[in-house]
Amino acid sequence: MNLVELNLSTIPYGQPIPFALRGVGGGLLANKGFVIRSADDLRVLLARGQALYVDTDESGESYRAFLSQIQSLLLSNKPLNQIATMTLQTTTAPAAATQDNSPPAWREWQLGLTQLLRTPSIIDFAQRFEDLFSALNAYLLKNPDGALLALMQMSAEETRYYSATHAMLSSVICMTVARETLRWPENRVLPLGRAALSMNVGMAQLQDELAQQSTPLTPQQAQQVDQHSDASVSILRAMGITDPLWLDAVRTHHHRAPGKLSEKTLAQQMARLIQRSDIFGARIAPRINREPMSVTSAMQASYYDETKSMDEAGAALVKALGIYPPGAWVKLASAEIGVVVRRGASAATPRVAVLLNKSGMPTGEPIPRDTAQAAWKIVSPVAHKEVRVRLPLEKLLAL
Template sequence: MKLVELNLATIPFGQPIPFALRGVGGSLLANKGFVIRSAEDLRILLARGQTLFVDTDESGDSYRAFLAQIQSLLLSDKPLNQIANMTMQTTAAPVESLRDSGPPAWREWQLGLTQLLRNPQPGDFAQRFEDLFSALNQYLLKTTDGTLLALMQMSAEETRYYSATHAMLTAVVCMTAARETLRWPDNRVLPLGRAALSMNIGMAQLQDDLAQQTTPLSPQQAQEIDTHSDSSVAILRSMGISDPLWLDAIRAHHHRAPGKLAEKTLGQQMARLIQRADIFGARIAPRANRDPMSVTSAMQASYYDETKSMDEAGAALVKALGIYPPGAWVRLASGETGVVIRRGASAATPRVAVLLNRDGMATGEPIPRDTAQAAWKIVSPVAHKEVRVRLPLEKLLAL
């Protein structure tokens, strides 16, 4: 048996696969002719096999024919949208969804960024990254609360693709704080967002592995974590990325450097924002060996610096997102429990969709509440794990 890892970006949706798909160790995941109809089908296979492989001893001829077909398409004069119909081009979906003025296909964005961070290719990395980043930024500008809600929910519920989800959440949190609180212009905000989205490319696979790992770090893993900032910069340089602000922000994003933002270089200011958002995002995400923090506790952790003083960058995040940002679960004075769907006039008075009544029973349909009113004032945060009712992400976003 000779296993070759399959490039996930080449897998066609809705067409029979011309070879068997195998997982780690060669376990059979799908026979020849299996049809992967959607990104969800692909996620299920990846959950079972971790990575997809082809046994070239078993399917060498059909695999080579498949690669030849992909190569001929890329070398042909066919428009890219026709090629995208035959292969899974993960950046096409976000761009198209924005053109149609509909919500993004969040799960496909998640999978697309996972592929991009785990397996960057010099030939198309810069364009694919920019397409995905631009789509994310456009949707953030269109509906900041909806973007935060989607990524907070995904962070709380999904661990297999932690690296991509965490990167998207960190990027939108940073860009929101930079725009709304610090009033930075786009020539600062956009490099900041790109840096946050790619900060962990040097350890993307490891991040996803650690989210599932219950054993202590090995020495090799610890070293990879310690050096990932420099590794990420080196990888991005090899992909053709040369923006000094982008790279400086990544290089310094784990430096412990409390103090006023004005006393730092612009790259260091960006790095500090990324670090504070990184802390917040990491603490609300579950791991196999620990439960996540409540959103409000994670906000508090990003607010204070290494000396237990107020951190200027952390304070900018809290001011922009509020004490209870979209995606946070809360209990109201009425005894009801709900999820924040929109920021309010003040940091402590967001709009909430109630999903559990005062007796802890599901309401069936979400009930909107304005927490600026005394009857529905927020009295406490609620940990995500304590909530036994779930609404599909699409229904929450529709609110």
């Protein structure tokens, strides 16, 4: 453990801290992503820890990035009040990450979108949102299976930043379905993706809190959930967003409106796609008070509408993603267990990277399997929590 004391004047209020905070002796005061909302919150932490420290053995890279940002502001001759209220922006990371063949910095995107949705600012919201969305879309066009794999894994593993991960997954699913199954033109796909990415800006903070909450919703929380679609539209308008398709899709994305897509307005079609992807993403994500659904059960929930009939938008989602989308863990006829890394020729025959052999032991290196072959046919989904081996996200994407 290598503790470095933080300069308290550099700590931004209202935004996720990109490293864990520790007190004298190294005791943990707050996990990475903790939000200090005011000077009172800061005083509470100081009372517990006497001072605030970062363990550079634990958070060296994120701490160095933080220092680099402060230094850049100082060298740019920014006013001192601007440096004191600096934000932990990650807007340059997405664009840079898509310029070569390396995977995006998904965790930085997650943190940046968390900040953007929780504390939108009229000063830079529109530009930062578009930067992140453009980078996400660019990677999706280049590697749709990689985008699905990354976000499915992040959804299964991380609850603290649920709102951002869920938004990115919903956006990626919607655009994939619109492009690959519905064959929509780009002037429809892009507003759909933006709407899915921003649909819950009116309750982003609450979403993250509820993912960690074991008690039932309070009346105030329930009211905020019920009203979040309209609240999201109001916030987006205040941030300078004027696209009617984008705003109408956000406003109606929780409307219960089964029926054929062709009988709906374009905004209503977008809203229905968002709703189906929203249902799927919510059901595969863990909560403190419940286990996530299996991927196949989540697919089924998206496939059927409010009348228990086939939903056209849900069926398009299943057709585009497959029964076992990238990121799903499965058991094969060979008794091996692996993760889906690429969609296959049919909805039920994806490519799988085996990580556990038939004895349940780690394989060491991933073994590719084509599940269209009878010997490696998928026999069942496997819950993420039941898998005893993990590969870093970067290694999974490399597959």
